[in-house]
Amino acid sequence: MNKLLRKTLLYKTGVEYGDYTINHVLGCSHGCTYPCYAFMMARRFGRVKDYNEWLEPKLVENSLELLKKEIPKKQKSIKSVHLCFTTDPFMVGYPEVTEMSLEIIRLLDYYGIKCTTLTKGVLPPELSKFDNKHEWGISLVSLDDSFRKLYEPFSADYPQRLASMKNLHDMGCKTWVSIEPYPTPNIVQQDLRVLLDRVSFTDRIIFGRLHYNKLVSSYMGFQDFYDDAITTVVTFCSRRGIDYHIKEKTTTKDTIENIERITNSVFPILHHDDVNDFKQYQNYLKYVDLQDSYTNLLFMLKIDNSKLKQIIKKLSDSNNSIHFLHELIIGNTLNEFCKKNSLVLEYSPKYKYSGKKPAKNPDWIVSDGNQKVVIEVVTIDKSNQESAFETCIGLIHNLAKDGLKRNGIDTDLDFNASRFKIPTYQERLNKKEHAKQEDRFTDFCREVSDRIVTKVISGYGRDKYETDDSGLLFKIKSGGLTYMTTVGHETYRVINSILDKGKKYSALSNVMPVIVAVANSHQNRSKAYPPSEIAKLLYYPDTVYEQQFSNITDKEKHINNIQDRIEDLKVLEGILFYKIDYNRIYTTDYEYYPNPHKDTNWEIPEKFKTYLEVNSNGHK
Numbered sequence: 001m002n003k004l005l006r007k008t009l010l011y012k013t014g015v016e017y018g019d020y021t022i023n024h025v026l027g028c029s030h031g032c033t034y035p036c037y038a039f040m041m042a043r044r045f046g047r048v049k050d051y052n053e054w055l056e057p058k059l060v061e062n063s064l065e066l067l068k069k070e071i072p073k074k075q076k077s078i079k080s081v082h083l084c085f086t087t088d089p090f091m092v093g094y095p096e097v098t099e100m101s102l103e104i105i106r107l108l109d110y111y112g113i114k115c116t117t118l119t120k121g122v123l124p125p126e127l128s129k130f131d132n133k134h135e136w137g138i139s140l141v142s143l144d145d146s147f148r149k150l151y152e153p154f155s156a157d158y159p160q161r162l163a164s165m166k167n168l169h170d171m172g173c174k175t176w177v178s179i180e181p182y183p184t185p186n187i188v189q190q191d192l193r194v195l196l197d198r199v200s201f202t203d204r205i206i207f208g209r210l211h212y213n214k215l216v217s218s219y220m221g222f223q224d225f226y227d228d229a230i231t232t233v234v235t236f237c238s239r240r241g242i243d244y245h246i247k248e249k250t251t252t253k254d255t256i257e258n259i260e261r262i263t264n265s266v267f268p269i270l271h272h273d274d275v276n277d278f279k280q281y282q283n284y285l286k287y288v289d290l291q292d293s294y295t296n297l298l299f300m301l302k303i304d305n306s307k308l309k310q311i312i313k314k315l316s317d318s319n320n321s322i323h324f325l326h327e328l329i330i331g332n333t334l335n336e337f338c339k340k341n342s343l344v345l346e347y348s349p350k351y352k353y354s355g356k357k358p359a360k361n362p363d364w365i366v367s368d369g370n371q372k373v374v375i376e377v378v379t380i381d382k383s384n385q386e387s388a389f390e391t392c393i394g395l396i397h398n399l400a401k402d403g404l405k406r407n408g409i410d411t412d413l414d415f416n417a418s419r420f421k422i423p424t425y426q427e428r429l430n431k432k433e434h435a436k437q438e439d440r441f442t443d444f445c446r447e448v449s450d451r452i453v454t455k456v457i458s459g460y461g462r463d464k465y466e467t468d469d470s471g472l473l474f475k476i477k478s479g480g481l482t483y484m485t486t487v488g489h490e491t492y493r494v495i496n497s498i499l500d501k502g503k504k505y506s507a508l509s510n511v512m513p514v515i516v517a518v519a520n521s522h523q524n525r526s527k528a529y530p531p532s533e534i535a536k537l538l539y540y541p542d543t544v545y546e547q548q549f550s551n552i553t554d555k556e557k558h559i560n561n562i563q564d565r566i567e568d569l570k571v572l573e574g575i576l577f578y579k580i581d582y583n584r585i586y587t588t589d590y591e592y593y594p595n596p597h598k599d600t601n602w603e604i605p606e607k608f609k610t611y612l613e614v615n616s617n618g619h620k
């Protein structure tokens with residue numbers, strides 16, 4: 001790759017949503033033809049002579065050297081740094097650019113400076129290692145590949161871009177999407193709502209029109225078109241609690257204010273206490289796109305107004321709503337009991353119980369006025385282990401595709417992951433250990449993808465699925481959708497999730513008793529997870545018969561795991577197993593199994609004891 005030297009690199013930017021910026025590359029291989037404003041400026045000021053030269057990026061070789069001097073000098077005045085406004089930090093086909101971008105981000109992270117990135121390439125999973133105040137974004141103005149090929153010809157395809165952002169979101173990172181420059185219908189016919197729906201999990205959306213393209217002004221009523229689009233964006237974001245910004249000059253300031261005046265009122269303006277009945281409450285949330293049953297749960301639980309916006313956002317995100325729905329369903333059964341027995345139930349209260357940074361707030365706290373109990377929900381459907389699993393598949397997919405491309409095979413792959421095994425995933429690691437774990441996962445994905453590439457080049461996986469050593473089945477895609485099946489909800493994962501809660505709440509358990517509530521909506525739960533068997537596996541692992549628990553393939557490893565984590569187990573008072581049935585979400589069955597190994601002397605509040613003693617489904 002071509003290189004150049006610069007004298008300075010850290011600039012204050014005039015862009016409306018930016019503060020400082022770093023552009024450590026001249027040119028951009030993505031070659032957007034909307035046209036690209038950065039290219040027009042570079043050509044006008046003689047930095048590149050033509051489009052072909054723009055397509056051959058030059059990396060600023062002395063970037064780190066310069067930044068090590070410039071950042072400490074300006075550190076105090078910097079609110080955030082954006083990578084990049086005039087090039088792309090994760091340029092397709094240029095790993096040197098990605099490496100340099102990651103080094104720069106590492107430097108900003110070290111100085112505690114917030115960083116935002118924007119790409120039409122693929123966001124690398126390594127970004128998850130950094131502080132989660134940073135924001136990782138993709139540019140996405142369409143889902144139509146023929147539009148991409150014409151206007152963003154050498155960028156990453158949309159599914160890859162989206163998958164890389166979703167992976168980071170799942171790993172707890174903040175993400176954002178720039179829907180700019182949004183084209184008019186004479187350029188591409190598309191439904192903005194479909195695009196918005198695909199990114200509904202993101203934290204922030206920026207929307208702006210397409211400039212410098214005659215096709216836009218030749219579209220009759222283009223300003224009305226953009227005003228309608230802004231209305232759609234503002235309404236969509238307001239209903240879901242997503243931050244948004246409409247770029248200046250997309251329409252007039254007055255129009256934006258007017259649209260906001262009409263659409264912003266969609267979010268609750270009343271306090272929950274002002275609402276007397278469900279009808280009034282429905283009215284109060286009438287613009288929120290939630291199923292009636294969800295709204296009903298929120299109404300019954302009287303969720304505090306300050307938390308309502310956040311919950312609605314999470315419930316509206318179809319990719320991630322399950323865990324929060326489970327929290328509410330379990331809260332509902334607790335609430336029923338608490339109301340009858342004069343107990344107070346609080347959702348996600350702030351609790352200062354450990355050093356500087358408390359872990360996340362407990363989900364539910366039941367109180368009789370003196371003694372309290374924490375009920376912390378674990379969802380079987382979605383664990384961090386499972387997210388790591390999906391992330392691995394996503395990364396292997398990208399790496400293998402790139403590897404095949406480098407070998408002259410431009411094709412996609414289908415995966416079947418029913419027997420795929422990833423390295424052990426651990427939660428709550430400190431930053432350094434977490435980074436090591438990430439490296440281990442990345443190395444593992446590289447190994448798997450290298451093996452797959454070698455096999456495909458040698459002619460395997462062409463007509464039928466081939467198995468990799470990891471258990472991942474792969475085949476050259478023959479059209480249709482990629483399908484991916486997961487390993488199922490393995491029992492060890494449930495047990496580790498329970499133990500992880502013990503680890504997470506060990507400090508809180510010094511202040512009050514902690515019970516883990518396992519929400520299981522698995523369809524074959526009776527076969528896969530009878531609570532009594534899970535309790536036995538957790539509490540008395542050495543009494544387990546091999547055949548009885550086919551999911552525990554290595555009994556000795558399982559016993560050792562529990563022995564190793566006995567301190568995490570001792571923290572817990574017991575496990576409440578809930579059988580979630582979405583058809584009857586207000587009357588969920590449960591069973592309680594007290595922990596024989598508990599190490600605390602807490603007394604469960606007298607009035608709450610009967611909830612634990614009486615199992616709703618009558619058998620233990």
Ligand code: SF4
Binds near residue numbers: 086
């Ligand atoms: S990705 Fe950005 S900088 Fe690169 S060509 Fe496209 S618009 Fe220009």
